[in-house]
Amino acid sequence: MASPAAGVVVIVGSGLIGRSWAMLFASGGFRVKLYDIEQQQVTNALENIRKEMTFLEQSGSLKGSLGAQDQLSLISGCLNIQEAVEGALHIQECVPENLELKKKIFAQLDQIIDDQVVLSSSTSCLLPSQLFAGLAHVQQCLVAHPVNPPYYVPLVELVPHPETAPATVDRTHALMRKIGQSPVRVLKEMDGFVLNRLQYAVISEAWRLVEEGIVSPSDLDLVMSDGLGMRYAFIGPLETMHLNAEGMLSYCDRYSEGMKHVLKTFGPIPEFSGATVEKVNQAMCLKVPADPEHLAARRRWRDECLQRLAKLKRQMPSQ
Numbered sequence: 001m002a003s004p005a006a007g008v009v010v011i012v013g014s015g016l017i018g019r020s021w022a023m024l025f026a027s028g029g030f031r032v033k034l035y036d037i038e039q040q041q042v043t044n045a046l047e048n049i050r051k052e053m054t055f056l057e058q059s060g061s062l063k064g065s066l067g068a069q070d071q072l073s074l075i076s077g078c079l080n081i082q083e084a085v086e087g088a089l090h091i092q093e094c095v096p097e098n099l100e101l102k103k104k105i106f107a108q109l110d111q112i113i114d115d116q117v118v119l120s121s122s123t124s125c126l127l128p129s130q131l132f133a134g135l136a137h138v139q140q141c142l143v144a145h146p147v148n149p150p151y152y153v154p155l156v157e158l159v160p161h162p163e164t165a166p167a168t169v170d171r172t173h174a175l176m177r178k179i180g181q182s183p184v185r186v187l188k189e190m191d192g193f194v195l196n197r198l199q200y201a202v203i204s205e206a207w208r209l210v211e212e213g214i215v216s217p218s219d220l221d222l223v224m225s226d227g228l229g230m231r232y233a234f235i236g237p238l239e240t241m242h243l244n245a246e247g248m249l250s251y252c253d254r255y256s257e258g259m260k261h262v263l264k265t266f267g268p269i270p271e272f273s274g275a276t277v278e279k280v281n282q283a284m285c286l287k288v289p290a291d292p293e294h295l296a297a298r299r300r301w302r303d304e305c306l307q308r309l310a311k312l313k314r315q316m317p318s319q
C-alpha cells in the first residue's frame, strides 16, 4: 500500500465515476482532492462515500489495508482547481461525456499543471486525439477508462494520444495496479476502445437473433449469464479457444471453417428501433420494471453479485 506521503490525486468531477475513483485511490492510501464546480455535488459525494465505505467495511468488502475512517480522512472536497492540482501526481477527469466541456477543462488544466503530473480522462468513447489536441502537456495525457461499477469491476483501459510519452502510460499502469485495478494497454486509439467494441459486437448479434425470432429476449440473456459469462469472468475468448481443443493451433485447425461459415451469416447493423425494441423492452420490464425503485434495487443486487465474484476471484489460487 502507498503511504499518504506518496502523493496527491485530484478527481475533477464528483459524480458517479469521480466518487468511485476517489474511493479506489483512498483505498490505496493516496490523498484525494475531489474537485467540482458545484459545492452541493461535493457535499453529496463526500456523504455518499462515507455511507458506502461504512457499508463496505461492515460487509467485509472494503478494499485496501486501512479502515474506513482512515480512508475517509484521506478524501477532501475542493472548489479551487488551482489549489487542487498543486503538487498532484495524477489528475483523473470525470466530468460529463461532452467533448467541448472536456476540451475546455483540459485547456484550463494545461495552463496550471507542472511537467510531472499525469492528466487522465475517464471518457467512455471520446478519442485522445480529440481530447488532448494542441495541449502543451500532451505527453502527460491519456485516457484511463474505467468500467461501471469501478469498485467491483477492476478493468481500466489505458489509451494514449499518438504523442503521449510511454512513461506516462507506464506510470499510470503502475498506479492502477497499486490501487488494485486491472489496467490494459490499448496500443492505438480506436473508436469504442476494446471493451465497448466487444460489448457492441455481442449486443448487435443478440439483437439480430431476437429480431429474427431465433430466441426470446430472456433466453438470450441466459445464454450469456448462465453460459458464456460463467467462464468469461475467469478466462477470455482467446484462452477459451486454447483450452477448448488441444491448444490454439488445434482449435483453429478443427473449428475455423465452422466459425467462418457461421460468421458469414451475421446480418447488418441493427436499427435498435421499431417492433424489436418494443419486444425487448416488454421482456426486460417484465423482469425489472423500468421505474427508479426497481432499477435501483436490481443494480444493488448486481453490485452485490459483482462484489462476491470479485472476492471469489481474489481467493482463487492463480496458476
Ligand code: NAI
Pocket (backbone or CB within 6 Å): 012, 013, 014, 015, 016, 017, 018, 035, 036, 037, 038, 041, 093, 094, 095, 096, 097, 098, 105, 122, 123, 124, 125, 145, 146, 147, 148
Ligand atoms: P456524472 O454526471 O455522474 O458526474 C459528472 C460530474 O462532473 C458532476 O458532479 C458535475 O457537477 C461535474 N462537473 C460538470 N462540469 C464540471 C466542471 N467544469 N468542472 C468540474 N466538475 C464538473 O457523470 P459520470 O457518470 O460520473 O461520468 C463521468 C465520466 O466518466 C464521463 O466521461 C463518462 O463517459 C465516464 N464513464 C462513465 C461510466 C458510467 O457508467 N457512468 C463508465 C465509464 C466511464
